[in-house]
Amino acid sequence: MLDEPTASLDPDIADKVRKLVRRIQKERSPAILYTSHNMRDIEEVCDRVLFLHKGEILTEGTPEQIVAHFDEEDLENVFIKVARGHENPVENPPA
Known part of the structure; x- marks a missing residue:
């Protein structure tokens, strides 16, 4: 479960977090519950x-x-x- 993982991060670090999550999804195919008010995160990751x-x-x-x-x-x-x-x-x- 990831709860607002990019909250309060600058755009560069937030992008790195999204890329890390996508890489983990691709390599391991885990079920991830990702909560966020950041719709860019949701569109890119979910x-x-x-x-x-x-x-x-x-x-x-x-x-x-x-x-x-x-x-x-x-x-x-x-x-x-x-x-x-x-x-x-x-x-x-x-x-």
Whole structure:
């Protein structure tokens, strides 16, 4: 379990952490639970994504499925849309 592994890191070190995680994934294929508010981390490292709010799964899928479903450019824009209540993802989950 990695909980906010790049929080408070400068961009160079955060990039190195993401690359390390990806290398470990490729070499060992472990199951990793990666929690973060940094959507760049999520897009680069995770192959499945869950958005949680108060213990409820709001939406889940691959980063690409979620971005396409919400018609956004990236997960950060999806996060903002959902957090601000502009979309109810529970009623409209990704395909």
